[in-house]
Amino acid sequence: MSFSSVIAQHRVKTILSRAFKEKAIAHAYCFYGQDGIGKDALALGFAKLLNCTSPQYQENDIIDACNQCKNCKDANRLEHPNIMLITALPAGKVNTKNEDSPLLQLSEDMLSIYASEMKLKSEDPYHVIQIPNAQIIRLASIREIKKNVRMSAMQEGRRVFIISQAERMNMESANAFLKTLEEPHDNITFILTTSKKDALPQTVLSRCQQVYCDLLPTQELVNALCSKHNLEESEAQLINAFAQGSYGRALSYMNEDMQSMRRDIVDLLRIALKRKQYRLDLMKQLEIIASDKDRTMLELLLRMLALWIRDCHYVVNVPNEDSGIINKDQIESIKKFAQAFPDADYHAILHMIEQSIEHIRRNVNPGIVMLTTMLSCREGFLLNTSEYLDHAPKDHVI
Numbered sequence: 240m241s242f243s244s245v246i247a248q249h250r251v252k253t254i255l256s257r258a259f260k261e262k263a264i265a266h267a268y269c270f271y272g273q274d275g276i277g278k279d280a281l282a283l284g285f286a287k288l289l290n291c292t293s294p295q296y297q298e299n300d301i302i303d304a305c306n307q308c309k310n311c312k313d314a315n316r317l318e319h320p321n322i323m324l325i326t327a328l329p330a331g332k333v334n335t336k337n338e339d340s341p342l343l344q345l346s347e348d349m350l351s352i353y354a355s356e357m358k359l360k361s362e363d364p365y366h367v368i369q370i371p372n373a374q375i376i377r378l379a380s381i382r383e384i385k386k387n388v389r390m391s392a393m394q395e396g397r398r399v400f401i402i403s404q405a406e407r408m409n410m411e412s413a414n415a416f417l418k419t420l421e422e423p424h425d426n427i428t429f430i431l432t433t434s435k436k437d438a439l440p441q442t443v444l445s446r447c448q449q450v451y452c453d454l455l456p457t458q459e460l461v462n463a464l465c466s467k468h469n470l471e472e473s474e475a476q477l478i479n480a481f482a483q484g485s486y487g488r489a490l491s492y493m494n495e496d497m498q499s500m501r502r503d504i505v506d507l508l509r510i511a512l513k514r515k516q517y518r519l520d521l522m523k524q525l526e527i528i529a530s531d532k533d534r535t536m537l538e539l540l541l542r543m544l545a546l547w548i549r550d551c552h553y554v555v556n557v558p559n560e561d562s563g564i565i566n567k568d569q570i571e572s573i574k575k576f577a578q579a580f581p582d583a584d585y586h587a588i589l590h591m592i593e594q595s596i597e598h599i600r601r602n603v604n605p606g607i608v609m610l611t612t613m614l615s616c617r618e619g620f621l622l623n624t625s626e627y628l629d630h631a632p633k634d635h636v637i
């Protein structure tokens with residue numbers, strides 16, 4: 240989990256390297272930006288650098304941990320006493336005392352899940368820790384930080400407390416954390432990571448140096464998918480098109496059968512454009528392909544639909560140039576489709592799908608969103624054709 244294993248994020252690595260070089264390390268940082276772009280990875284890499292005994296100067300003004308010294312090896316296993324990673328935890332057993340450490344409060348089952356999740360995190364800092372019913376960063380975890388802060392004078396090096404998904408602190412935890420943050424400490428750095436900065440109390444945020452972490456550039460994300468997961472370039476490109484700069488999102492898509500999902504959603508579009516009985520068939524087919532999917536996967540389906548339609552639009556605008564087509568393995572099919580609908584209102588359709596994605600994110604009933612999307616596609620594709628005018632549904636509310 241050195242900087243060198245963090246994908247992209249050169250700007251942030253440079254900022255942190257400069258702070259390290261100038262011995263101007265902040266008392267507290269807040270690394271913020273979208274999910275899955277490596278905020279925890281940066282925090283762990285920085286914590287490791289701050290404790291490494293022989294930091295390495297690299298090109299582009301980046302300084303990285305040596306990955307060889309004992310401190311680096313301990314940090315790699317998440318076992319360095321100076322580095323503490325705090326995450327949300329489930330409620331403890333009954334009959335535990337308030338002053339017990341948060342891990343002592345967990346049942347044995349939960350403790351073993353916690354241990355294996357931490358191991359996965361140490362092996363891959365992009366791993367998202369998932370412990371059942373762990374929604375809140377508990378007061379007990381903040382008390383543990385306080386206890387460790389008090390012990391810090393006896394330790395060598397710099398102590399780093401990383402609070403992952405810091406927005407999960409409830410009011411009680413945040414208030415307790417604020418008190419710790421307000422006290423002056425030598426050789427201690429707090430790093431909060433969050434994709435929901437606005438959910439953190441302003442009083443906490445104002446005491447942190449806020450560092451925005453960028454989305455990952457296309458080629459670096461594609462390269463990472465190819466090298467870490469042995470993907471073919473074309474496959475990585477397809478995943479990248481939907482991951483939108485998030486490695487975490489790319490990983491969640493990797494286990495999906497992207498090709499068959501794309502086939503399903505394009506078939507659905509074809510049903511929506513049928514002359515007759517499209518409405519009933521749409522509902523039947525939606526039940527088959529969408530009813531078992533969560534919101535993330537429905538969003539992916541809609542993004543696939545948008546990308547397919549965007550490719551059709553591209554073919555209409557630039558008929559003799561294939562290089563800008565993203566669904567490269569489907570060029571012939573896309574061309575045929577685009578030729579069949581020369582008068583489609585592509586801008587309106589793509590805008591409408593973006594709105595549908597927003598609705599999915601905002602918990603609108605997914606069945607209604609999907610059906611409305613397909614009916615709106617029908618309107619956008621057929622509006623200017625006699626086919627639509629002949630068969631326009633009278634009860635068609637969009």
Ligand SMILES: [Zn+2]
Pocket residue numbers: 290291292293294304305306307308309310311
């Ligand atoms: Zn080292």
